[in-house]
Amino acid sequence: MMWSSPFVTQATSVSQIMLRVLLALIPGIAMYVWFFGPAVLVSITLASITALATEAAMLKLRNRPLKPFLTDNSALITAWLLALSLPALAPWWLVVVGTAFAIAVSKHLYGGLGNNPFNPAMIGYAVLIISFPAHMTHWLTPHGLGGIELSFAQQLDYIFGGILPSGLTLDALTMATPLDTLKTQLHLGLSVGDIREMPIYGRLAGHGSEMVAIAYAIGGIYLLYTRVINWLIPTTYLVTLFVIAGIFHLADPVHYAAPLFHWFAGAAMLGAFFIFTDPVGGSTTFRGRIIYAAGAALITFLIRTFGSFPDGVAFAALLMNICVPLIDIWTQPKVFGKKGGGK
Amino acid sequence: MRTLDHFHGGIHPAEHKLESSELPSRIAPLPSLLILPLHQHIGAGAKVQVQAGDHVLKGQLLASAQGMVSAAIHAPTSGTVTAVQPHTVPHPSQLPGLCVHIEPDGKDQWIDHAPLEYRAIPKSELLAKLREAGIVGLGGATFPTHVKYSLATDQRIQTLVINGAECEPWITTDDRLMRERAAEIVRGIEVLRHLAEPAETLIGIEDNKPQAIAAMRAACAGSDIEIVTIPTLYPSGGEKQLIKILTGKEVPSGGRPTGIGVACSNVATAYAIHRFVDHGEPLISRQMTVTGNVRTPQNIEVLIGTPLEELVRLAEPLPGATGYILGGPMMGVHIDDLRLPVVKGSNCIIVKSAKLFPPAEPAMPCIRCARCAAACPADLQPQELHWFSKARDFGKTQEYSLFDCIECGACAYVCPSHIPLVQYFRFAKSEIWQRERETQAAEIARERHEFRMERIEREKREKAERLALKEKAATAAKPAAPIAAPVMINPDADPDDTLQMRIDAAMTRAKEQAATAQPRNTENLTPQQQAKVAEIEARRAKFSELASNAGADDESSKKS
Amino acid sequence: MISALWVMVGISLLLGAVLGYSAIKFKVEGNPLVEKIDAVLPQTQCGQCGFPGCKPYAEAIAKGEADINKCPPGGEDGIRKLAELLGVDYKPFGEGAGPKAKAVAFIDEQTCIGCTLCLQACPVDAIAGAAKQMHTIIASECTGCELCVAPCPVDCISMVGLPESIQTWKWPYPVYALAQPQTPTREMPKS
Secondary structure, eight states: OOOOSOOOOOSOOHHHHHHHHHHHHHHHHHHHHHHHOTHHHHHHHHHHHHHHHHHHHHHHHTTOOSHHHHTSSHHHHHHHHHHHHSOTTOOHHHHHHHHHHIIIIIIGGGTSTTTOSSOHHHHHHHHHHHHOTTGGGOEEOOTTSOOOOOOHHHHHHHHHHOOOOTTOOHHHHEEOOHHHHHHHHHHTTOOHHHHHTSTTBOSSSBTTHHHHHHHHHHHHHHHHHTTSSOSHHHHHHHHHHHHHHHHHHHHOTTTSOOHHHHHHSTTHHHIIIIITTOSTTSOOSHHHHHHHHHHHHHHHHHHHHHSSSSOOHHHHHHHHHHHHHHHHHHTOOOOTTOSTTTO | OOOOOOOSOOBOOOOOOHHHHSSOOEEOOOOSOEEEESOOSSSSOOEEOOOTTOEEOBTOEEEEOOSSSOOOEEOSSSEEEEEEEEEEOSSTTOOEEEEEEEEEOSOOOBOSOOOOOGGGSOHHHHHHHHHHTTOBOTTTTOOBHHHHTOOOTTOOOSEEEEEOOOOSSSOOHHHHHHHHSHHHHHHHHHHHHHHHOOSEEEEEEETTOHHHHHHHHHHHTTSSEEEEEEOOOBTTTSHHHHHHHHHOOOOOTTOOGGGGTEEEEEHHHHHHHHHHHHHOOOSOEEEEEEEESBSSOEEEEEETTOBHHHHHHHTOBOSOEEEEEESOTTTOEEESOTTSBOOTTOOEEEEEETTTSOOOOOOOOOOOOOHHHHHOTTOOOHHHHHHHHHTTOHHHHHHTTGGGOOOOOHHHHHOTTOOOHHHHHHHHHHHHHHHHHHHHHHHHHHHHHHHHHHHHHHHHHHHHHHHHHHHHHOOSOOOOOOSSOOOOSSTTOOOHHHHHHHHHHHHHHHHHHHHHSOOOTTSSOOHHHHHHHHHHHHHHHHHHHHHHHHHHHHHHHHHO | OHHHHHHHHHHHHHHHHHHHHHHHHTOOOSOHHHHHHHHHSOOOOOOTTSSSSHHHHHHHHHHTOSOTTOOGGGHHHHHHHHHHHHTOOOOOOOTTOOOOOOEEEEEOTTTOOOOOHHHHHOTTOOEEOOTTSOOEEOTTTOOOOOTTTTTOTTOOEEEEEOOOOTTTOOOOOOOOTTTSOSSOGGGSOOO
16 A cells, blocks of 8 residues: 555544534524524525435436535535525525535536535525526515514425415515615615615614624634634625725715625625635635635625625625636745745 | 744644653664665665675775765674665665665674864865765755755855754654754764854754753853754754744755755754764764654664664564554655665654554545645645646646645645645656656657668768769679668678678577577467567568658659 | 728738738748657657657648557657647547557577667667677667567567666555546546
8 A cells, every 4th residue: 555644634624624614604593593583494404405415416426425425514514505595485496496506516517525616505596596586585574673473384384385374475574685675775766874764774784684694703703713714705805895885885875885784784794704715616825815805895895786686795706706716826826935036 | 032934834733752752762782684775865876885795894885975966875783795685675665776785793893983183184075075974964855965065166154054843743863862962963063064164053943842952052052053942833844944944045946055055954964974073983873763653662773774673673562553654754654564774864663553643534525725725834835736736737736836845744734635635746746757757768769860860861872972983983884782771880781682691691590509599588479479579560561661662762852 | 881891991901911921020930840749759769650750750740641649659648748739639549559568678698699680670779789799778778669679580689678666666646435536537538
């Protein structure tokens, strides 16, 4: 048997890293359940089962061993991220189609773990929002706004059977997201200040969803602390988003929301700590990561402010994923002993 | 206090140094057999000067350095040369190399030797003597010391760096040596200072060796040698990394430290130099750590050439050995066979067990987490190099500075996918080297072929001219010789027909000879071999046909 | 409409002039492609491609008269390099025409009659000797083309495989069962 040094390795493994990411999502999920009911747990479970089943089927088709890849937890991350990006009251087939597409097409057709150029969860999201835009807007009214809240049994009825309690329509139960509302109301001529007075908004961004974002950030800080993710991407992303939003807000506070609103609305926090930090499709060099995260922040802001989609995080991730090979080539660091004649 | 620089990356593997660092080192008893490979250093192998049956004395020259980058090999004890034959040598390939085998006579009788008054002789002579004494860098790379200190006339050494970092886990030889022989090391350093005339001399020692630091401080008291404590961080003992830490200078890619005014030697090398100048002893022994799955891990002074078996036995191996590492766990070589000898570059032997060194976990695909890039002390992008090595895109690996990789193993250590990155890089490097060898061979073959074609052309021309002259001179009509005549090495050889006759005669002779003598290797051919011969014949026929056509074309064009 | 036409015509003229100028200015003497192809070929001069030597084969490839998979000594890497150089698809060796292990010729000096026929066959003058004298292969110059084997009237030349030495040993490609397909990547043409 041929052996090459080194003969010792650090204990961390891919599956541990992925497991930590899953753990870090738990505070966010807990907040989600508190404000929007347990329906999201059903989505996560559905997505997880679909992801593992699709992963197993694809591995079988590609003649790869099942065990190491099913236990690497990467499919679960895709499943969870996708489930968290969907409206909680999504019909079961929406979750299944999105997850299956993410795993089968955007992950395995590109070569499986480590070879997917795009973030699979975001591909799943993009496919769904383009194919089924109507179903992607049914966001439940958060707890504490005095809206009608369905029981868990009623939620299950809708998810699996499409049946709503008699006398209720989907429109009565759901509402547009804070980002969406902002966009529509601005079009109607209201100022940001007026819009923010509406009950769906909280202190920072959307009522309820801002707390979910804070919980994501807490999970992200755990990931930073355990060095699962590199600090550069979340920092650059958030700072750039803050600066761009801040410039627009300072120039025209009537039409542009405050930077903190951008931080805590939509999927910005989820993106900063969980989506853009996905290493596979991300840049690997120092300067590359700055460009990658800053670009993502710019695209997020542009789509949110000027685009027709409610949030820009998914498309920011995908668009920057495309640029990564080029960014990496551009930003190769200087090698030891090749730094301008060695000082 | 000196302000220290730092290198990029680095890792903190578990040190495992206390196991072996607390026992005083001992001297190994005389082994039953010594095996001395002729190639124990970087550069050309030594040229053997003894033969089987010779009786040699301790310190006697066995093989002399050949070429500039080479070093001599000496008999580690007195005894009889039993053989000069190949034996497996400590190398990852586990292939054999030529070795001198000595059976000790137990007398350990020295050859005449005397201390060297090195300040009284010219430096060039001192360097030549170091070459003859077989002194090479003992830190692991075994670069001949005399080459390192052969400075060009315009080269000035600003800093002499003495490497006492010993950053690899498990190894404690330099630690023990500095604790026990600090004064002797400093004597050796003085020789290096004499050679390099540096403005400053720095000894870099990692801060996990406080006793070695104290001992060296005490030994250097009153001299202007400075002991610099550096933070423990693998691979700070790498030559380029240590120089960067101590001086802030980066050895240019592909360059040598002397190019930036720095010379760097290991403490063990300094000690070996002391043994040579103060006692007249060539390099015949060294300190080695024996550790791992043994009862008493310790450091042992051992003769070069001692079978590792006998060395490991001194530390009482425990049951459950799963192999051995020669060197440290980060950069060492895995060996299964303990009959290999200790060589000049051996600093440690680790007995593996399943508990201390669990088998490598299966490798997962790279997820581009770039932890390897963060750990790389050469600022490389191992994840990209891995990608290209795996795809055998060797041009790209070179674009991404594959050859600046020092194979320290930091990348593979941190890889969460457990990819054997270093092996990928070694694979790519050796493939590139082979391609270079092939390109060179092809280049030589092309030149020789072109030269041959030219020569054939010239001979043809000369022959034609001679014929023309002959025709002019002789009025009698004579049949012209065939134009496309075969060409001989000997221009004065006979014409073809006579040659053919001679060949025929020789063939009959040979046939007679063969009939009476041993059978030829072409009899009893297997069908495959026959097919092969037939194929070659066919190709040759076509070849000569094409060649003669081409030749005829040439001829006709020339005539017209 | 007319002005647009004029603009188009003007642009075409201008570009045509630039192209014409550069064709003259940057004209390349000779056919560098042949040199480039020749540089990839292993220079064994063995004729296994059916051409008398590497250069003729290179010329034939350049003219498009020969396939790129006719050079066993160059190995699959050689084909790959040619494919890359010429911008064509990789093409595997035909049935039974793959590369052989590296070998050098060896003359059994007991049997050699000193006929010089092998000297004439050797494309790189790697055989030393003269008429009626023993011949010897200069192993370091031998390209292993086997052209000397057939001409020998007493069959005293054999091909001897080169043993692996520490100097020529190569680190093996890391193979691990888990994440890799079991088929070696060498068999898969690079896309």
